[in-house]
Amino acid sequence: MALSNSQVTRLGDRLRSSSITNDDLALLDEFRQTFSEIDEKAYTITHKVLENTSDWTATKRKRKTQQSIVDKLCRLPQLRLPQMQDIAGCRIVLKSGTKQASELNNLLLAAFTQQDWQVEGKERDNDGYRAIHIIAKLGKQFYEIQLRTYAQDIWANLVETMSDEKNTLKYGGNEQEQTIMNKLKQLSESFVTIDSEAHNHSIEQYQQRIEAAIRHVLSD
Known part of the structure; x- marks a missing residue:
């Protein structure tokens, strides 16, 4: 049975408490698994762009762990679990700097837009951390691409x-x-x-x- 938005929201509220149950963790894992399809679709689009692009070293797929989700919910009390944008995603590391990162960002934005995704690229600059975060949305689910220079x-x-x-x-x-x-x-x-x-x-x-x-x- 698919989890409703309200079920996921209530789960997120419970995960902020100090008494998380095994049932809550099982439900959280079920929620994490619902990102498998969007993960495959987004990763396929990403690699098609990279096939025609040089100066990148590697990509790394990532699925946010249970503990990382709980920690983020506790740090950001206003964040609703259904709106967490980085549960599924990947990281691209370039062999070069910001000029190439900007060019690849534009290519990725265009590729996702052509496949009818809602997509936005944001330059992150927070306490020394720098990268481009591409947030792609299909339906109600988000996928995040972290695009870093070699130095970043x-x-x-x-x-x-x-x-x-x-x-x-x-x-x-x-x-x-x-x-x-x-x-x-x-x-x-x-x-x-x-x-x-x-x-x-x-x-x-x-x-x-x-x-x-x-x-x-x-x-x-």
Whole structure:
């Protein structure tokens, strides 16, 4: 039986409580599985675009875990579970900078629009994190494509590596973590310039500039 919008909304409200039941988790998993079809359709469209595109390294499919969904609902009390846009999606990492990312963003927007999806590309810039997020919607379900430059992906992976299992580095943290995060934000600013000039350099030169920025900022 298909889950109704009101059922999913009430489930999201219960997941914010401190007493989540096994039945709630089972229902959440059932809800997650309803994204299988939109996942296949969106990933197919994405790869058809990438077949004719150079300068990308890899794609990674992702389905938001139960714990990640619960954590996000708790962080964002106004968010309704049916409106969560990143339960299903993929990540594309480029070998290059922002010029190529913008061009690929336009190609993806056009490809989804031609297949009658509602789609929007948003540049994310939040506490050092930078990427293009493409939100595609088919019916009532969302699919998110994270489009990162090589430098942006290195930055995001650094944060993940340095975070604990509760991600306190990304969401506040103690005084020591705040000091680290300030350095990472400074590194992100350095990457903006490097990314904007990446199309004027070889991939080797681009990578060398990234490595030099990391050494300069994190060794201070």
